[in-house]
Structures are given as C-alpha cells and as structure tokens.
C-alpha cells in the first residue's frame with residue numbers, strides 16, 4: 001500500500017500549569033503530529049517530540065528531516081499491511097532512516113522517525129481493521145506513575161499530595177541538586193511509607209555528586225535513580241552504580257541500540273528508561289527491550305512531557321505488551337494539556353490505572369480540528385504522481 | 387480549632403479565584419469595551435455553555451448532599467428550574483441572552499450540544515478521585531465558587547454587555563438574578579460545604595488537597611475564556 005499524502009503539524013498546546021525540570025521549563029507542549037493518508041483513503045497519526053537536550057533534535061530540524069529524508073523514503077515504499085507477521089519483524093520492515101551525520105549535533109533522528117513510524121503503524125493497521133493491541137497483545141494492566149516536577153519544595157509537596165489523593169502508588173521526583181534532601185523528606189512525609197518513590201536527575205550531577213546524593217537520599221527509600229550524570233562514558237555511570245545500592249536507570253544515555261549494548265557491556269545500570277520518541281518508535285524500542293530482558297535489566301516505559309494522546313496511546317500498548325516493566329509514565333493527557341487531541345480522554349484514573357486501547361490502529365480518535373487549532377506551522381506534502 | 391479555620395481557608399481560595407479572573411486581561415478587555423464583537427460573542431457563548439446545565443449539576447449535588455444541606459440545594463435546584471415561587475427558569479434566561487446576542491437557531495443548537503458535551507465529559511473522564519465523596523466535594527466547591535464570583539461580578543459583566551455589546555436590559559436578567567440573589571447563595575454555599583465536610587468526616591488535610599486540585603487553574607478563565615485568542619501578557623495567567 002502506498003502513502004499519498006503527509007501533513008506535518010507543529011503544535012503548541014498550552015499546559016494547565018507550567019512544568020519545570022533541571023534542564024528546561026516549558027509552558028506548552030511542542031509536539032509535531034504526522035498525519036499520513038494512504039491511497040485507499042485511510043488516515044494514520046503519529047507524534048514526534050523534539051528534545052534538543054536528549055536526541056539533539058529541534059522542532060525546525062525535525063520538520064526538515066521529515067520533509068527531506070523521511071517523506072521521500074515513505075513515498076518510495078509500497079508497504080505490506082500487517083497480516084499476522086511476527087511483531088518485531090513487521091515493525092522492522094517499515095524501513096525509516098534515522099541516522100544523523102556527526103556534524104549535525106543530533107544523536108539520531110529518533111523523534112522524527114517515531115512520528116513517521118507511529119503514523120505508518122496507525123495507518124496500515126487501520127487499513128487492515130486491526131488494533132495495535134492485536135500486534136502487541138496486552139499481557140498485564142498498566143499502572144502509571146505521577147511525576148513531580150515543581151521547582152519549589154512547597155510546590156512539590158502539593159503535587160505529591162494531589163497524587164496521593166488520586167491513589168497513585170508510584171511517584172517520580174525530579175531533582176536538581178538543590179534542596180534534594182529537604183524535598184524528598186517532605187514528599188516522603190506527605191505520601192507515607194507505602195508509596196514508591198524514585199528520582200530523576202536529568203544529568204545534573206557529577207559522578208561524585210551522584211554517589212553522594214544517592215547515599216543522602218537512601219533513607220527515604222528510593223527505588224531508582226534516573227540519569228543522575230550527563231550522557232557520556234558508560235564507565236562513569238558504572239562507577240555510580242557500583243558505589244550505590246540504589247538502582248541506576250539510564251535515560252538520556254540510552255537513545256540507540258548501540259547505546260543499549262555499551263551500557264549493558266559496561267554494567268552501567270540496572271534499569272533502562274524506554275521512551276518511544278527518544279528511541280525511535282516501536283520497532284527500535286522493542287529491540288532495546290529485548291536486549292534489556294536478556295541482560296536482566298529492568299525497563300521502565302517513560303514518556304515525553306507534554307505528549308498528546310498519540311504518543312500516550314502507543315506508550316500504553318508498549319507498556320501492556322512488554323513482559324515485565326518496573327514503572328510506567330505518561331497518559332497525563334488533559335491533566336497537563338489544556339486540551340488533548342483524542343476524542344475520548346486518554347488519561348489514567350484513580351490509582352494510575354488505565355484501560356487497554358482496543359480501537360483500530362493506535363486506538364485513539366484524533367480530532368483534526370484541534371490539530372488546526374493548535375498548529376503553529378503546517379506542512380503539506382503530496383506524493384509525486386507516478 | 388480546625389472547624390473554625392475551614393471557612394476562611396475556603397474563602398481565601400474563592401477570593402483568589404475571583405481576583406485573578408477580574409484582573410485577567412480578558413475580563414479587563416470585556417469590561418473596558420476593548421473586546422471585539424466576536425470576542426464578546428465567544429464570551430457569551432462560553433458563559434451560556436457553562437451555566438446551561440446548572441440544574442443537572444445541582445441535581446448531582448442534591449443527590450450527594452448531607453441531610454442538613456439537602457433542603458438548601460433542593461431549593462436552589464427548583465429555583466434554577468423555575469419551579470419555585472419566582473418561577474423563572476434560569477436556562478431560559480441564558481437562551482434570552484443568546485437570542486439577544488443574535489445567535490441563530492443553528493448556533494443555539496450548537497450551544498445546547500456544547501453544554502451537553504460537558505456533562506458527557508464529566509461522565510467519560512477517568513475518575514481520579516477514589517470515591518464520589520471527593521468528586522462531590524470538588525464539584526460543590528466549584529459551584530459555590532461560581533456563586534461567590536457571580537455575587538460580586540455578575541452586575542459588572544451585565545453592565546459591560548449592555549454598554550459595549552449593546553444588549554437590552556431585559557436580555558440581561560440572568561446577570562441581575564445572579565448578582566443580588568447569589569450574595570445569599572454564596573454564603574449558603576459555604577454553609578453547605580461545611581455541612582458536607584462534617585457529614586462525610588473529611589479531614590482538613592484532604593480538604594486542602596481537594597481545594598488545591600479544584601482550583602489549580604482559574605476556573606472562570608478556563609470556562610469563560612477557553613477559546614478566546616491569547617492576549618499578550620496573559621500566558622502565565624495561572625501561576
């Protein structure tokens with residue numbers, strides 16, 4: 001099946017409240033939605049998120065890569081609809097380039113690739129009348145974590161109390177090296193001993209700082225420490241892991257399959273944070289998950305802050321399908337965005353629980369009117385006449 | 387000790403919500419006659435959409451009300467439906483406003499559908515609270531906060547629509563009703579909240595959190611100015 005039209009929507013959807021972590025603070029979501037139309041009229045939606053401090057991609061760079069590299073590749077392909085093939089093999093057959101050249105400052109065009117891959121998967125599965133849940137059958141219910149991002153300790157405690165009121169059993173706390181102990185002490189006191197707490201440093205610490213911080217926070221029973229030190233030498237992360245009892249989780253350090261291999265070889269960490277827009281979409285993420293499983297590394301399904309229902313839906317399918325996940329993030333939907341793109345709400349409910357999505361494709365109905373409403377820039381691409 | 391501090395705590399949130407709303411650039415534009423006709427009409431549409439289903443919301447609150455608060459909420463519900471001695475149905479007043487603003491049949495149908503869609507959304511949204519008790523409190527706080535705001539600003543809004551949108555006085559009855567009448571309502575609303583908290587034995591800490599959740603953004607800006615274009619300087623309206 002041929003794809004005859006692509007539309008790229010660079011969105012800006014305001015957040016209900018501004019969001020901050022150690023690297024960036026934002027007041028709106030800046031996702032790029034990819035809408036593909038197949039020759040039979042079926043439409044599929046994918047989502048890319050550009051994070052300069054993760055993959056090196058910017059919104060403008062993504063749009064350019066999509067237009068110049070991904071769209072020609074998609075146009076040139078006659079896709080085989082899914083008809084029961086093995087999932088990783090079929091997803092792998094959707095060849096989509098993502099390699100970046102060394103000078104671009106981009107690790108890999110994974111956000112961009114993810115946008116196109118999800119749109120293709122949505123489109124091809126919808127054309128076959130199949131849900132992604134048939135390709136990736138759910139093995140267990142999904143429970144989402146709350147993420148506490150407030151910059152002040154007082155604000156962090158407020159958020160912790162909200163999440164406690166919502167019955168969330170797992171919370172992740174963004175830390176920056178400022179008032180970490182005070183923050184964790186206050187949050188632990190607010191949520192009680194039963195709630196699982198973990199931290200994410202977003203690369204704000206040195207090796208020594210990371211080790212000292214893990215030691216200082218141990219009394220608050222931290223279940224995992226994510227990306228304490230910046231992306232770089234896996235040996236450095238291995239040093240942190242060897243020196244602390246808290247499981248280290250790689251996030252920004254884990255973008256490509258090669259990253260996964262070197263992290264495993266260096267025994268750098270005990271957990272991987274898999275994020276679709278960071279790892280390049282479902283195919284590459286599943287490949288990393290397979291490696292992790294074989295190496296005994298725990299996987300968390302992470303998200304992009306400000307993602308819309310499209311990435312949330314794909315993340316939900318992934319999380320339910322993977323044999324075992326340590327934690328799951330995402331599906332904040334209208335809890336974070338002033339308006340989400342799906343007709344029915346995607347966000348989780350009490351205790352962080354969310355139902356599997358059963359509709360065709362990714363299982364969410366995207367409202368085109370909202371794409372137009374929030375688009376800052378729209379690029380229409382038509383297939384060249386054959 | 388704790389019971390004594392509940393009312394001022396809730397009032398602080400209400401005062402803050404009303405203040406942020408009244409100080410918002412959108413409200414200022416409307417009141418000072420700087421909004422375009424389209425913006426006035428969008429505001430009228432949103433206001434009608436917000437309040438058209440008040441009877442349904444009050445019926446929900448009536449269903450969950452403690453016996454002490456039930457008569458008052460029932461009275462408000464009947465008043466809203468025009469089934470009390472005053473016999474003015476409030477949704478009808480909103481349609482009078484819409485008609486005076488020149489909303490044709492199609493636009494009024496769209497309005498009715500939009501109001502119904504909000505009720506549907508309330509039902510389809512995955513529930514974050516663990517029980518109806520917390521959801522009921524959150525709805526009660528929002529409804530009583532609206533009454534609080536209207537008792538202070540309804541006549542100003544009505545005057546602005548008369549002066550700058552040229553609406554005749556008889557089309558603005560809804561605003562007249564909710565300015566004087568709701569000073570009493572707003573106080574009674576706070577009584578209901580106190581009765582609700584006592585009946586369901588809701589702890590002060592949970593009340594604080596539910597207040598924080600309910601008022602994490604400005605409920606008036608959210609409902610009345612949802613689709614109005616951003617006004618410079620308004621981006622960080624909600625903290």
Ligand SMILES: [Fe+2]
Pocket residue numbers: 440466476564
């Ligand atoms: Fe009324």
Ligand SMILES: [Fe+2]
Pocket residue numbers: 462465564567568571
């Ligand atoms: Fe009333």
Ligand SMILES: [Mg+2]
Pocket residue numbers: 200202226227251252273
């Ligand atoms: Mg992270």
